[in-house]
Amino acid sequence: MRATLDLLRHSRPARIFFLAHAQSALGTGAAYVALLVLAYERYRSPWAITLVLLAEFLPAMALGPLFGAAADRWSRRTCAVVSDLVRAVAFLGIGLVSGFEAMIVLALLAGAGSGLFTPAVLAGLPSLVGKERLPPATSLFGAINDIGHIVGPALAGLLLLAVGPETLMIVNGASFLVSAALIAVLPFGAVRHGEDVERRRSLLAEA
Numbered sequence: 001m002r003a004t005l006d007l008l009r010h011s012r013p014a015r016i017f018f019l020a021h022a023q024s025a026l027g028t029g030a031a032y033v034a035l036l037v038l039a040y041e042r043y044r045s046p047w048a049i050t051l052v053l054l055a056e057f058l059p060a061m062a063l064g065p066l067f068g069a070a071a072d073r074w075s076r077r078t079c080a081v082v083s084d085l086v087r088a089v090a091f092l093g094i095g096l097v098s099g100f101e102a103m104i105v106l107a108l109l110a111g112a113g114s115g116l117f118t119p120a121v122l123a124g125l126p127s128l129v130g131k132e133r134l135p136p137a138t139s140l141f142g143a144i145n146d147i148g149h150i151v152g153p154a155l156a157g158l159l160l161l162a163v164g165p166e167t168l169m170i171v172n173g174a175s176f177l178v179s180a181a182l183i184a185v186l187p188f189g190a191v192r193h194g195e196d197v198e199r200r201r202s203l204l205a206e207a
Contacts, residue, residue: 027175029152060115076124086113095169
């Protein structure tokens with residue numbers, strides 16, 4: 001705990017990054033509940049909920065090695081920003097579009113963004129905080145994810161008494177826009193110097 005507080009006290013880039021991640025993690029936890037409510041309200045079928053959840057988790061499960069290879073091949077900051085922008089588009093779209101097929105496609109897009117974000121961040125943290133502060137930074141990243149999964153749904157339960165699930169999806173999409181803007185200005189995981197990318201194997205071969 002002390003190491004984590006020291007990290008946040010002495011590293012402004014770390015404070016910015018974890019602030020960005022915390023607000024998007026809470027939004028994601030709240031949007032998880034809103035997504036279930038939205039799927040059932042629109043289609044009145046448990047199969048709709050099943051397909052939406054599958055669409056959200058399938059990309060990370062099926063394409064995890066590919067996302068990891070992408071984070072290792074290109075700038076980790078670029079990968080993190082792109083993944084946030086992808087999720088922003090996906091959640092904003094889910095909140096605004098009513099078609100079932102579009103909802104599934106957008107949920108797949110959100111899952112792909114999440115699948116790319118995690119390996120990009122974990123690979124880029126050493127350049128952000130330094131190797132000596134990597135253990136508390138990694139622990140804090142995981143703790144924020146867990147808090148988002150626990151507090152976010154509880155927050156959604158309260159907010160859904162006042163606003164609709166579409167509003168929560170739009171707010172979550174906006175949280176990823178904020179996260180992308182903050183991460184874009186951080187010294188975060190550039191491509192390694194001296195590495196000849198032209199001679200590397202294809203992305204699929206590396207995956």
